[in-house]
Amino acid sequence: MKGFKYILALLALLALLVGAFAGYAQDEKVLVIGHAESTDSLDPANGFTGTGHMINHVVYDQLVTFPDEDASQILPRLADSWEISEDGLTYTFSLNPDAVFANGDDVTADDVVFSFNRLKYRDGNPSFLADPIDSLEAIDDDTVAITVVEPRPSFLSEITSAVFSVSNADVVRENGGTDAMDAAETDEAGAYLDSQSAGSGPYMLALWEPQARTELVRNENYWGEQPYFDRVIIINMPEAATQKAALEAGEIDIALDLSSDNVASLVGNESIEIYRGLSNWTHFIIMNTDEEKSGPFADPKVQLAVRYALDYEGYKTLWGGVTPGSNMWVGLFTAFGEDRAFSRDLDKARELLAEAGYPDGLDMNLEYPDWALGGVSFNTNAQKIQADLAEAGINVTLSPGEMQVELAKYRSGEHSVGYWLWGPDILDPIDFTSFLPGGKVATERNNWQLEDVPEDIQALIARARTASDPDERMEVYTALQEFNQQQGPFAPFVVPEQPSAYLANLQGFIFHPHWTLDVTLLSRADM
Amino acid sequence: MNFFQYFIRRALLVTPLLLGITVMAFLIANLIPADPTIANLPPNALNDEDTIAAFRKKWGLDKPLHEQYLTYLGNLLQGDLGTSIKTRKPVGEDISRRLPATIELATLGIIFGIALGVGLGLVSAIWKDSLADYAARIIAFIGISFPVFLLALIFLTVFYAQMRIAAGPGRLDIIMRPPPTVTGMFTIDALLAGDLKTFKNAFDHLVLPASTLALYISAIISRITRSSLLEVLNQDYMRTARAKGLRERYVIGFHGLRNSLIPVVTVIGLSYGNLLVGSILIESIFAYPGIGFYMFRASTSQDFPAIMGVSLLFAFIYVGVNFVVDIIYFFLDPRIRVA
Numbered sequence: 001m002k003g004f005k006y007i008l009a010l011l012a013l014l015a016l017l018v019g020a021f022a023g024y025a026q027d028e029k030v031l032v033i034g035h036a037e038s039t040d041s042l043d044p045a046n047g048f049t050g051t052g053h054m055i056n057h058v059v060y061d062q063l064v065t066f067p068d069e070d071a072s073q074i075l076p077r078l079a080d081s082w083e084i085s086e087d088g089l090t091y092t093f094s095l096n097p098d099a100v101f102a103n104g105d106d107v108t109a110d111d112v113v114f115s116f117n118r119l120k121y122r123d124g125n126p127s128f129l130a131d132p133i134d135s136l137e138a139i140d141d142d143t144v145a146i147t148v149v150e151p152r153p154s155f156l157s158e159i160t161s162a163v164f165s166v167s168n169a170d171v172v173r174e175n176g177g178t179d180a181m182d183a184a185e186t187d188e189a190g191a192y193l194d195s196q197s198a199g200s201g202p203y204m205l206a207l208w209e210p211q212a213r214t215e216l217v218r219n220e221n222y223w224g225e226q227p228y229f230d231r232v233i234i235i236n237m238p239e240a241a242t243q244k245a246a247l248e249a250g251e252i253d254i255a256l257d258l259s260s261d262n263v264a265s266l267v268g269n270e271s272i273e274i275y276r277g278l279s280n281w282t283h284f285i286i287m288n289t290d291e292e293k294s295g296p297f298a299d300p301k302v303q304l305a306v307r308y309a310l311d312y313e314g315y316k317t318l319w320g321g322v323t324p325g326s327n328m329w330v331g332l333f334t335a336f337g338e339d340r341a342f343s344r345d346l347d348k349a350r351e352l353l354a355e356a357g358y359p360d361g362l363d364m365n366l367e368y369p370d371w372a373l374g375g376v377s378f379n380t381n382a383q384k385i386q387a388d389l390a391e392a393g394i395n396v397t398l399s400p401g402e403m404q405v406e407l408a409k410y411r412s413g414e415h416s417v418g419y420w421l422w423g424p425d426i427l428d429p430i431d432f433t434s435f436l437p438g439g440k441v442a443t444e445r446n447n448w449q450l451e452d453v454p455e456d457i458q459a460l461i462a463r464a465r466t467a468s469d470p471d472e473r474m475e476v477y478t479a480l481q482e483f484n485q486q487q488g489p490f491a492p493f494v495v496p497e498q499p500s501a502y503l504a505n506l507q508g509f510i511f512h513p514h515w516t517l518d519v520t521l522l523s524r525a526d527m
Numbered sequence: 528m529n530f531f532q533y534f535i536r537r538a539l540l541v542t543p544l545l546l547g548i549t550v551m552a553f554l555i556a557n558l559i560p561a562d563p564t565i566a567n568l569p570p571n572a573l574n575d576e577d578t579i580a581a582f583r584k585k586w587g588l589d590k591p592l593h594e595q596y597l598t599y600l601g602n603l604l605q606g607d608l609g610t611s612i613k614t615r616k617p618v619g620e621d622i623s624r625r626l627p628a629t630i631e632l633a634t635l636g637i638i639f640g641i642a643l644g645v646g647l648g649l650v651s652a653i654w655k656d657s658l659a660d661y662a663a664r665i666i667a668f669i670g671i672s673f674p675v676f677l678l679a680l681i682f683l684t685v686f687y688a689q690m691r692i693a694a695g696p697g698r699l700d701i702i703m704r705p706p707p708t709v710t711g712m713f714t715i716d717a718l719l720a721g722d723l724k725t726f727k728n729a730f731d732h733l734v735l736p737a738s739t740l741a742l743y744i745s746a747i748i749s750r751i752t753r754s755s756l757l758e759v760l761n762q763d764y765m766r767t768a769r770a771k772g773l774r775e776r777y778v779i780g781f782h783g784l785r786n787s788l789i790p791v792v793t794v795i796g797l798s799y800g801n802l803l804v805g806s807i808l809i810e811s812i813f814a815y816p817g818i819g820f821y822m823f824r825a826s827t828s829q830d831f832p833a834i835m836g837v838s839l840l841f842a843f844i845y846v847g848v849n850f851v852v853d854i855i856y857f858f859l860d861p862r863i864r865v866a
Contacts (some may be wrong), residue, residue, distance in 0.1 A: 190615070
């Protein structure tokens with residue numbers, strides 16, 4: 001009998017242990033996201049990846065932010081108001097006096113100065129984004145002035161990025177951080193910030209096990225509205241098929257990175273919702289303006305013919321998404337969307353080719369990388385371009401190459417006709433100036449010089465770089481997009497979709513072009 | 528030649544072999560026409576030349592190749608495998624965290640594989656040319672010719688997502704906490720902590736990936752078992768054993784299987800090395816954070832230090848296994864002692 005009691009006690013102890021190790025508190029509200037993690041670092045001044053943006057967007061606060069679904073305007077966040085000096089060089093921000101860090105410290109102007117300088121001097125992957133900043137000054141505890149090198153209408157859009165997160169200067173300093181000019185060599189806070197956060201956002205970093213999982217817990221000291229979920233777990237599942245299986249099994253709430261073919265088999269599953277977000281990639285054909293490189297394709301008439309010859313609906317059938325009306329990403333303020341996009345008109349294309357002196361057609365050599373991004377294959381699209389243009393009388397030879405080789409050719413403007421994609425560096429219409437004479441893509445990569453275009457267009461381009469008034473920007477960017485549609489050497493043809501799926505009881509899922517997903521918007525319905 | 532001489536001779540051969548492997552791994556990783564900047568920086572950053580230059584400088588990619596190699600070798604001799612570009616952690620630390628997971632998976636895989644492979648081989652040999660033989664050979668044929676990642680996906684979809692009878696990706700259910708780390712192998716650590724629930728969960732999560740691996744290696748094991756046993760079954764001593772009236776069970780078990788197992792054991796040893804390599808695809812599909820998963824990410828992002836580290840580890844395991852096999856031959860095969 002004594003032995004029996006002993007065994008009983010042992011079993012009880014074992015049961016206790018099992019309970020103790022079994023996992024999270026029962027009443028905790030946990031959100032689980034299956035995601036192909038790309039994180040390189042969670043130190044805001046060092047990391048520069050999609051996953052890092054998604055996490056630091058809610059772990060840290062930025063001075064200003066975008067609306068939940070797009071980049072159409074600038075909203076307050078840490079700064080509750082701001083002023084721009086007459087010369088457009090100095091931005092003065094008033095910080096919200098209620099804002100506190102997760103450890104209870106006040107968020108002050110000094111923290112902003114420290115964080116931005118640290119970004120600038122850290123020499124990390126995102127440090128170039130701080131290049132436009134000339135100097136920073138803490139005027140008082142709640143006021144900070146930032147001076148930029150030259151007028152920069154996109155500056156507010158740029159500092160919405162999680163790279164410009166404000167971190168607790170004291171905490172980062174205590175753990176080896178510095179904002180000194182030699183921060184590239186002397187800053188040692190990276191390891192600390194990869195394991196815990198020093199921010200004022202609604203969540204705190206609880207764990208980052210690279211390539212396995214990231215956990216966020218709710219910041220009980222958060223100075224704004226508390227989010228619904230107590231804990232957010234991001235599980236690294238690099239394969240879309242794995243994410244899909246785990247979602248079907250109900251083990252994850254969100255499968256963040258699916259592709260069009262994965263989504264197809266989920267249609268009709270009542271416990272799963274499919275979300276067809278828009279990727280921020282514009283796929284386009286680029287025709288070299290230098291006649292020595294591209295021959296007939298330097299002729300604006302031939303370029304326009306190519307735009308009329310493409311079967312835009314066909315690309316949407318392949319990848320979902322929308323047809324862009326210009327090389328400005330469709331989600332941006334002033335951008336042309338489908339309502340202003342081209343429709344296929346083969347007669348017009350043939351007519352234009354005849355006018356240009358090619359009634360019997362002509363040959364094109366299409367150069368592009370043998371690559372795929374987000375499941376969208378360059379090879380597939382190139383084959384479709386070949387078939388589309390053949391119907392207008394353009395005989396396309398496909399010349400795929402290794403990414404590095406093709407990129408080098410493209411960067412130095414050596415290609416004849418190329419196929420590439422573009423994602424905005426900055427979520428602001430000014431990004432479009434890359435595709436105008438004098439801009440990076442147009443001139444450096446495609447030899448389209450400022451003197452090639454009429455003087456009134458040159459003046460518009462100059463205004464586009466400095467205009468900050470919304471009405472003026474609308475006018476200027478509309479005219480410039482129209483000009484590019486008629487005279488430009490580009491043929492943008494699709495902005496593919498970026499599908500995700502989630503359990504049907506989840507509410508508030510919104511895909512954002514910048515931070516992908518804001519987990520604070522999510523909640524679970526009782527079912 | 529005595530054992531000591533033989534041992535030294537084999538051991539000396541291992542050193543230049545490993546050195547050669549570092550050269551090969553380094554060259555292959557560097558000569559393939561892919562650029563780590565493209566693989567590691569976000570596409571947007573590729574528009575910025577300063578960022579690219581800073582990245583190349585930071586990771587030493589701006590130096591000539593031979594200089595990069597000599598620096599690597601110098602650090603290696605001091606036991607420093609370098610820092611991973613992707614995880615920004617020392618490669619040695621990354622490997623030591625992930626290797627136990629893979630050992631756990633590969634060990635269960637080999638146990639399942641031996642059971643299945645030897646079992647199928649026995650059936651095939653004993654009932655040669657029967658229906659059972661054909662069935663066993665078809666299973667082996669599928670295992671050897673079916674892409675392992677496809678098998679993994681089918682298992683995952685059917686047994687986990689659809690039928691819900693198997694545990695899914697990862698090492699534990701997502702909401703479970705890992706047991707306190709002792710060996711890094713969750714099943715063993717859970718047992719050490721007396722945590723049966725976690726043990727069962729960790730074991731359940733091993734079943735699907737281990738079965739996939741098992742099917743993959745059982746094909747080879749069953750074929751070797753079959754042919755080796757068939758050869759033995761035709762030997763004179765088998766006829767003698769039967770002639771002296773032994774029951775068939777003993778004839779096969781003691782005289783047949785035992786003698787035919789020698790080549791099988793060799794294949795099993797080598798398969799273990801194969802399993803570690805085969806785990807690259809399996810771990811990636813099962814989101815199982817082991818060394819294969821690590822290698823997969825390292826290769827797709829041109830993470831040179833990590834690629835080199837894991838290549839060396841794999842080479843070391845192969846060389847180690849071969850070394851042990853060589854030593855075993857010394858005892859098994861008297862002819863080596865004479866040579």
